[in-house]
Amino acid sequence: MQAVHVLLRGVLLSLSISLLVLAKDLQECEDLGQGSHLCREIESFEQLSRYVGENWLRVKVVNEHTGIEDEDQEKEFTSLSKLLHLDLSEADGFTLAERGVRDFKALQELNITHCQLEELQEQHFPNASKITNLDVSYNDIQLITGKVMNRLPDLEYGNFSNNLIAEIEPDAFRGLKKLRFLDFTTNEQENITLGENKNLRYLSISNNNVRDFQWCRMRGLPKLEELHLHSNWLENLDMGIFYALPKLRVFNVSNNNLYDIKRTLFMSPDERPPLELLDYSSNNVKVLDDSVFCRLGNLKTLNLWLNQINKIHPRAFLGLFSLQSLQLQGNKISSLPDELFANLTSLEQLDLSRNNIKKLGLRVFGGTILRQLTHLNLSNNYISDLHPLALSSLPFLKELRLGRNKLVSLDLRMFAPLRRLQLLTIGENRLEEIEPEILNTFERLTHLEINNNRLAFLPDLKASQNLQLLRYISLEGNPWQCLCLDEITAWLDSRRVSYARPSSAYFSGRKPLCVVTPMDKCQRKLEDVRAQGIVESYEKI
Incomplete structure (x- = not known):
């Protein structure tokens, strides 16, 4: 009897241990x-x-101490057959054996990024897999075969970026009638051999080793809308892009070695091809020729920053009547022809910063009101000659950036039309005075930068009826008379306008904020300021 009792206790103990182990295991999910x-x-x-x-639908595996070893065995795990989403991106490695993910028969989304995979094989996937979203980025895959892709007839999204793919079998994606998105960014492809797919909308082969490119290789992608080829080694582009890709809306060839933009590139069977975004930034283009973009009537965004552009034909932007954003910053533009931007009636943003522009003439923007243009950036140039009426056709400007130029004075006629201006940067110029009439035009201004000029005073702000909406102003780096600065900061404090930047050398005490003068009040006559040598005294400190 005692032996039976001991045996029973042993069974109960084993059962308890098993339950504890099972409970511990269940806590892992x-x-x-x-x-x-x-x-x-x-x-x-x-x-x-x-x-x-x-009722499990989605599983994410997170491992810190082990990877997943998919052992070679014929046993089928039926409990996995109803999962719809499997994420192994944080599984710390994944070894695909013979069965692969064949037991996940209902799987629609599979994420096996960062799994140290070297290849994909057809036996890894179930026949007629239901996977619509496949992410195998950040692995070491070298080859994409048609046999593998034919196992994925429902695939809509394929991310193969950040692998070592040097070869894609011809027409590997031909049978994937639902495929919309393919990303091969950061691989080892030298030639585009994608082949045919009737429904693909998005393709990226950026950051590869593509040097030679001909549009005839893309004829099998008649519905492609976005093509990204940035960060390759392209030097020339063949003519007639839209004959091969008649639906193309986004074309990105930034960061290549392209030396020109030819009008023949945009030849099309249609009068107005559908292209809406063209990114030609970070190349070596030097000249924009006559009517080079004239066929692109639907273009909304044109990125040309960080090229070597030093010459622009007066009619270079002819035909771009839908253009909303023009980015020309970081080039070598020294002059802007008359009427250059006059026909850009839909333009909203224009960036000409970081060029070599010295003069802005009367008719650069033409005589027609550009009602949509709200953001203009002319900062970081060498502008010393700014015609008083240069901006007269831009009365709807909200942001005007003129910082880091060589402006010596401001003309009331330039700002009088700009009644909607909300942000103005004129810091880091050579201004000695801002007239009260100019300040009175700033009815809606909320942000003003006047730092690092040669200003020793401002008009009496207490007498100003404007600047009512001002919320921020930068002041430091000017040779303010201390009495004037006290008046300015008192007015700003009363309006709760921000001006002090604790990180600035001026507000931390490392550089002077103002100049002590013998006068008993703020001197607001420029002749007297010059006679006192206030600016020179400040610059010697």
Whole structure:
């Protein structure tokens, strides 16, 4: 009897231990709600199958101490067959054996990024897989074969970026009738051999080794809308892009070695091809020729920054009547022809910063009101000659950036039309005076930068009826008379306008904010300021 009792206690003890182990195992998977679960330290699909319940839909595996070893075995794990989403991106490695993910028969989304995979094989996927979203980025895959892709007839999104793919079998994606998105960014492709796919909309082969490119290789992609080829080694582009890609809306060839933009590139069977964004930035283009973009009547964004542009034909932008954003910053533009921007009636943003512009003439923007233009950036140039009426056709400007130029004075006629201006930067110029009439035009101004000029005073702000909406002003780096600065800061404090920047050398005491003068009040006559040598005294400190 005692032996039976001991045996019973042993059985109960074993059962208790088993229950504790099972409870511990179950704690490895956390229920996130709505069929989603987070499982930790999963070593195999067999182990995962023990946890997956009837209503599980999505699983993410997070391992810190082990990877997933998919063992070679014929046993089928039926509990995995209803999962819709599997994320192994944080599984710390994944070894695909013979069965691969064949047990995940209902799987629609598979993320196996960062899994140290070297290849994909057809036996890794179930026949007629239901996967629509496949992310295998950040692995070491070298080859994409048609046999593998034919196992994925429902694929819509494929991310193969950040691998070592040097070869794609011809027409590997031909049978994927639902495919819309392919990303091969950061691989080792030298030639584009994608082949045919009737429904592909997005393709990126950026940051590869593509040097030679001909549009005839893209004729099998008649519905392609976005093509990204940035960060390759392209030097020339063949003519007639839209004969091969008649639906193209976005074309990105930034950061290549392209030396020109030819009008023949945009030849099209249609009068107005659908292109809406053209990114030619970070190349070596030097000249914009006559009517080079004239066929691009639907273009909305044109990025030309960081080229070597030093000459622009007066009719270079002819035909761009839908253009909303023109980015020309970081070039070598020294002069702007008359009427250059006059026909850009839809333009909203124009960036000409970081060029060599010395003069802005009367008719650069033409005589027609550009009602849509709200943002103009002319900062970081060498502008010393700014015609008083140069901006007269831009009364709807909200942001005007003129900082870091060589302006000596401001003319009331320039600002009088700009009644909608909200942001103005004129810091780091050579201004000695801002007239009260100019300040009185700033009815809607909220942000004003006048730092690092040669200003020793401002008009009496207490007498100004404007600047009512001002919220920020930069002051430092000017040779302010201390009495004038006290008046300015008192007015700003009373209006709760921000001006002090604790990180600035001026407000931390490392550089002077003002000049002490013998006068008993703020001197607001420029002749007297010059006679006192206030600016020179400040510059010697």
